[in-house]
Amino acid sequence: MSTYTAINLAQRPVPGPIRSDTFEVVKKETPKVGPGQFLVKQTYMSLDPAMIGWMSSDTKSYIPPVVLGDVMRSSGLGEIVESNHPDFHVGERVMGLMGWTEYFLSSGPGLNKVQAGLDPTMVLSVFALPGITAMQGLYGVAKPKAGETIVVSGAAGSVGSIVGQLAKADGLTVIGVAGNAEKCHWIVDDLGFDGAINYKTDDISAKLAELAPDGVDIYFENTGGAIQKHIFEAMNAHGRIAVCGMIADYGTDSPSAGPNWIPIIKKRLSIQGFTMPDHYAEIPGLITKLTPYVMQGKIKHRAHILDGLESAIDGLNLLLTGGNNGKLIVKL
Amino acid sequence: MSTYTAINLAQRPVPGPIRSDTFEVVKKETPKVGPGQFLVKQTYMSLDPAMIGWMSSDTKSYIPPVVLGDVMRSSGLGEIVESNHPDFHVGERVMGLMGWTEYFLSSGPGLNKVQAGLDPTMVLSVFALPGITAMQGLYGVAKPKAGETIVVSGAAGSVGSIVGQLAKADGLTVIGVAGNAEKCHWIVDDLGFDGAINYKTDDISAKLAELAPDGVDIYFENTGGAIQKHIFEAMNAHGRIAVCGMIADYGTDSPSAGPNWIPIIKKRLSIQGFTMPDHYAEIPGLITKLTPYVMQGKIKHRAHILDGLESAIDGLNLLLTGGNNGKLIVKL
Numbered sequence: 001m002s003t004y005t006a007i008n009l010a011q012r013p014v015p016g017p018i019r020s021d022t023f024e025v026v027k028k029e030t031p032k033v034g035p036g037q038f039l040v041k042q043t044y045m046s047l048d049p050a051m052i053g054w055m056s057s058d059t060k061s062y063i064p065p066v067v068l069g070d071v072m073r074s075s076g077l078g079e080i081v082e083s084n085h086p087d088f089h090v091g092e093r094v095m096g097l098m099g100w101t102e103y104f105l106s107s108g109p110g111l112n113k114v115q116a117g118l119d120p121t122m123v124l125s126v127f128a129l130p131g132i133t134a135m136q137g138l139y140g141v142a143k144p145k146a147g148e149t150i151v152v153s154g155a156a157g158s159v160g161s162i163v164g165q166l167a168k169a170d171g172l173t174v175i176g177v178a179g180n181a182e183k184c185h186w187i188v189d190d191l192g193f194d195g196a197i198n199y200k201t202d203d204i205s206a207k208l209a210e211l212a213p214d215g216v217d218i219y220f221e222n223t224g225g226a227i228q229k230h231i232f233e234a235m236n237a238h239g240r241i242a243v244c245g246m247i248a249d250y251g252t253d254s255p256s257a258g259p260n261w262i263p264i265i266k267k268r269l270s271i272q273g274f275t276m277p278d279h280y281a282e283i284p285g286l287i288t289k290l291t292p293y294v295m296q297g298k299i300k301h302r303a304h305i306l307d308g309l310e311s312a313i314d315g316l317n318l319l320l321t322g323g324n325n326g327k328l329i330v331k332l
Numbered sequence: 333m334s335t336y337t338a339i340n341l342a343q344r345p346v347p348g349p350i351r352s353d354t355f356e357v358v359k360k361e362t363p364k365v366g367p368g369q370f371l372v373k374q375t376y377m378s379l380d381p382a383m384i385g386w387m388s389s390d391t392k393s394y395i396p397p398v399v400l401g402d403v404m405r406s407s408g409l410g411e412i413v414e415s416n417h418p419d420f421h422v423g424e425r426v427m428g429l430m431g432w433t434e435y436f437l438s439s440g441p442g443l444n445k446v447q448a449g450l451d452p453t454m455v456l457s458v459f460a461l462p463g464i465t466a467m468q469g470l471y472g473v474a475k476p477k478a479g480e481t482i483v484v485s486g487a488a489g490s491v492g493s494i495v496g497q498l499a500k501a502d503g504l505t506v507i508g509v510a511g512n513a514e515k516c517h518w519i520v521d522d523l524g525f526d527g528a529i530n531y532k533t534d535d536i537s538a539k540l541a542e543l544a545p546d547g548v549d550i551y552f553e554n555t556g557g558a559i560q561k562h563i564f565e566a567m568n569a570h571g572r573i574a575v576c577g578m579i580a581d582y583g584t585d586s587p588s589a590g591p592n593w594i595p596i597i598k599k600r601l602s603i604q605g606f607t608m609p610d611h612y613a614e615i616p617g618l619i620t621k622l623t624p625y626v627m628q629g630k631i632k633h634r635a636h637i638l639d640g641l642e643s644a645i646d647g648l649n650l651l652l653t654g655g656n657n658g659k660l661i662v663k664l
Contacts (some may be wrong), residue, residue, distance in 0.1 A: 061598045217473035257589035264575045264605035266393045271603040
């Protein structure tokens with residue numbers, strides 16, 4: 001009887017780095033494929049900042065927390081290796097929320113076929129959560145206009161790097177905030193951002209004044225943390241802030257305070273949080289709108305590949321520290 | 333040669349109560365009314381929280397600060413006592429930004445005629461800045477739906493009391509936050525709010541949980557201050573926050589910190605600041621929409637009348653402390 005490996009959420013994370021005993025590696029029996037079902041062998045798993053939130057017990061969040069003892073939730077890409085389903089055939093590739101598991105039994109809902117010929121890291125880095133999140137946040141929330149100035153935090157991250165490139169293609173001045181010199185070089189030299197701020201070494205206010213002398217029209221927030229108040233202070237009248245992630249505050253005991261709200265009135269700012277589960281119906285349209293940017297070579301990506309299912313556990317800590325260079329992907 | 337009295341802004345306010353030497357009371361020569369001009373004798377002046385902001389030197393605010401040495405800016409109501417203008421006649425009443433002055437010379441722009449028969453305090457309390465601000469914030473920003481729960485801070489204030497009554501008329505559950513027992517009784521017993529929180533004596537979180545057991549859908553923010561974080565924490569998914577005023581923080585040296593932004597993502601909150609100068613073109617429409625509520629007796633008001641031009645100076649401190657009971661108006 002054949003078995004495969006999966007990883008369950010064993011306990012809720014506590015503040016600080018994710019510990020290995022947060023999870024339990026388990027052996028499972030390879031399931032029998034019933035009528036109308038098919039079996040996927042997962043080949044690549046995506047590690048995303050949102051997963052940190054899914055592990056917590058906050059029942060008021062936008063999707064239910066992962067149940068303790070269940071397979072850890074994640075999205076990934078795989079190949080169909082066995083099928084009794086009329087529309088899903090052996091050899092086809094599918095993408096969806098399969099979780100931390102080598103094999104996934106499905107009857108179809110929630111899984112989407114992946115076009116042949118696309119590189120797997122391109123699929124997970126661009127045509128998956130990062131790309132649609134960037135599209136929704138930029139066009140659905142921030143509503144950019146050519147000539148405006150946008151600041152993107154987490155700019156070398158999976159979402160931030162796409163947001164910045166889309167904005168650049170649309171004629172905005174694009175400033176990225178990242179956490180080391182290599183990332184700052186990458187977003188400017190390879191991705192074409194107009195400027196970069198290293199939040200660990202630069203005087204953020206001074207650098208922001210230099211790069212955005214006329215102020216900031218759009219703030220695409222992926223991280224939170226100490227940079228927030230500086231960018232907030234530089235906002236122009238009628239500025240828009242799309243709040244996509246607060247990774248710098250997720251793993252902390254006491255999240256940092258936000259800025260006082262007086263500028264929200266004085267500058268008539270708009271601050272809007274969003275998450276993709278509210279916008280599932282819009283995903284096909286977002287992908288359609290994203291595709292020409294990618295096909296015209298305007299969206300570059302890079303992947304940081306970890307090897308083997310169990311590497312996912314410690315991999316989450318790279319998201320918390322910003323230690324990854326590129327979209328974090330686990331190759332199975 | 334006849335003279336009249338006006339009050340100029342002499343220096344920028346410093347943190348703490350407004351001091352009398354912030355202003356200078358001056359005698360001016362009654363002007364000659366030229367061709368196309370008319371002279372207004374101001375009879376009632378409105379004191380509004382926004383005026384505190386207009387006195388500061390923040391050039392990035394939504395309207396330019398009052399220039400030092402100029403007449404202090406304010407809106408008011410007056411009667412035309414002399415006219416060489418074809419459309420404005422002696423005996424007619426007009427309303428507009430006339431400032432702290434007994435007489436105002438105009439050629440028309442910025443002044444609007446006031447319908448005969450309306451009580452002056454009703455005009456300044458409802459059909460002026462408070463009413464249009466309430467309309468714009470509630471319908472233009474917060475977009476209420478029957479059955480939702482709204483919390484209004486500064487609920488016994490000029491804007492908050494109208495917001496709450498409009499929301500009540502529209503079928504929402506309305507909770508007001510005010511600073512003394514008398515105000516709390518007034519908004520519940522006279523205005524029909526569903527509940528009141530006395531932020532000075534109540535356990536805000538506990539009272540909020542009791543009055544809004546299903547959470548808060550709309551937060552109409554007029555004050556800022558310590559209550560903010562409690563209401564923010566009680567927001568429901570897709571909650572809307574209209575930021576209209578931060579009076580509790582205007583007069584302080586170091587405004588209080590805002591809440592951390594994680595709930596903005598988890599609950600997909602929308603926070604929008606607004607001020608009326610962005611919406612001048614919409615004012616006639618807002619007045620049209622407000623009128624039936626008033627005519628049907630759904631909008632009650634009360635005025636706190638001060639006597640004489642110079643009472644305006646110390647009157648501003650009532651806005652900072654919440655010491656006024658009703659719309660603050662100076663009778664000249």
